Every structure is written in C-alpha cells, then in structure tokens.
Amino acid sequence: MLGSLIPELAEALRGMRGIERTTVDAWDMKQIVDAVKATGRKNLITTGISTDVCLTFPAIAGIADGFQSYAVVDASRGFTQTQFDMGILHMQHVDVIPICYSNVAVEILADNAAPEAEAVYGAFGIPFSSLIFGLRQYYSQASVDTRENVGA
Numbered sequence: 001m002l003g004s005l006i007p008e009l010a011e012a013l014r015g016m017r018g019i020e021r022t023t024v025d026a027w028d029m030k031q032i033v034d035a036v037k038a039t040g041r042k043n044l045i046t047t048g049i050s051t052d053v054c055l056t057f058p059a060i061a062g063i064a065d066g067f068q069s070y071a072v073v074d075a076s077r078g079f080t081q082t083q084f085d086m087g088i089l090h091m092q093h094v095d096v097i098p099i100c101y102s103n104v105a106v107e108i109l110a111d112n113a114a115p116e117a118e119a120v121y122g123a124f125g126i127p128f129s130s131l132i133f134g135l136r137q138y139y140s141q142a143s144v145d146t147r148e149n150v151g152a
Helices: 007-012 030-038 051-064 081-093 101-109 117-123 129-151
Strands: 043-046 068-072 097-099
Touching (some): 051 068, 051 081, 068 081, 101 117
Parallel strands (some): 043 068, 068 097
C-alpha cells in the first residue's frame, strides 16, 4: 500500500492490515510475496494505479513465481493511452490474463442466487440487476412447488 486507500476499499477491508511500501514493484517486497504465498492459492489478481508499471510489474512477477496471473485492467489506467495499451500488451506477451473488475466480482460471486447477487450487479449499474432478484424468487418458488408436488 502506497498512500491511503479509497474509503470504499478501506471499508471493505476493515480489520485487515495493509503493508506499507515504497518499491515500484510490489512483488519486490518479501513481506507481500510471503503474504500472497501464505494463502496457498494459485491465482493472482492484480491491479494498480498505472497499468504499465503498478499493474504490469507484479502481474508478470507472479507468473515467474508460478501463479496464474490476472490483471484487472479497468481498475488501472495509464498516464497516456499508449502507456495503458503497452502495459496490457507487455502482460499478454508473458501470459498474464487481462480481465475487468466485473469478471472478478461475478466469478467470486459464482451463483446468481446468492443473497449478495443483486447488490453485486446493482453496484455495477447493470440494468438487469432486478432480474437476478426475480430469478431468485422464481427458483425459490419452484423449489416450494416441487416439494408440494412430491408430497401429493
């Protein structure tokens, strides 16, 4: 963490301790690498302020350390369009997978019937977020109907 977090992220991560750093590449800090490896996970999801540096460097370093590396490109930006584009090309050249923040959130969500699904889709400003709620109601009613018919 270099500087303070945006309020929404700080709230979402309440209780978690940040790691202060001054290195350009977050992956250069042993404390960060150790914390990531301690999770036991094999997928690395990375973002950063600048696509060509803050995002690209740790995403590529994660590949070198054996992670499947995903770069959240719409949560980063370049100071110029060229820097943004070249950062993405650089990462793709070494098999980092560019994704969007919605890909990450929906993949973590995993089930549109989850209680938080409507809030997740609503936060994206997706107009059909109410559809998710309707589907959840439909399937919960279908489940009740099935149980009633089995007992008949």
